[in-house]
Amino acid sequence: MKKNNRSNCDKCRAKVSSPKKLKKVNEGYLCSKCIKKNRDKHREFLRRDILGIRKREDIVKEWAEKRKEREKEQERLRKIYGDAKPQIKSIKKGGAKISSLSIYITKNEKLVLYKKLVHDGLSSDEANERIKLLSSEMENVRKELKNEVKTQEEFNRRFKEEFAKLAGGLE
Ligand SMILES: [Zn+2]
Secondary structure: OOOOOOOEOOOOOOEOOOHHHOEEEOOEEEOHHHHHHHHHHHHHHHHHHHOOOOOHHHHHHHHHHHHHHHHHHHHHHHHHHOOOOOOOOOOOOOOOOOOOOOOOOOHHHHHHHHHHHHHOOOOHHHHHHHHHHHHHHHHHHHHHHHHHOOOHHHHHHHHHHHHHHHHHOOO
């Protein structure tokens, strides 16, 4: 090995008092400051990339980016929907949380049934009576389904099926 008689660091070019103060590494002969810097860099690499410990400033930066993305998305939705943002209802898994909306026979459904029944030859009073009966039967179906199903989707589907059965039975 060629003897070192440098008096300057190969990296930062700092002058050292004796060649013995320089340490041989891959990059050449480095002063103690550069050796320390390399060691710190390597330690940081181990912490961040190998151990997954991230620098606080990186995390803060990521937070800021996420916030920006969220704001952008909200702005996008505002442009589409105006200030009335769509509410996304969450459905709890396990315990069925069934909203009471959309489960009763709607006015429109009642009207359609009424027209159908009158068309089929029932009097107005008879038609109303049949619809009342159907409504109370659907209320029982609702109570039963509430104990059986886990999600709103399943509930809606089953309720519609039962409704179709009962409404079909009116013919
Ligand atoms: Zn140096």
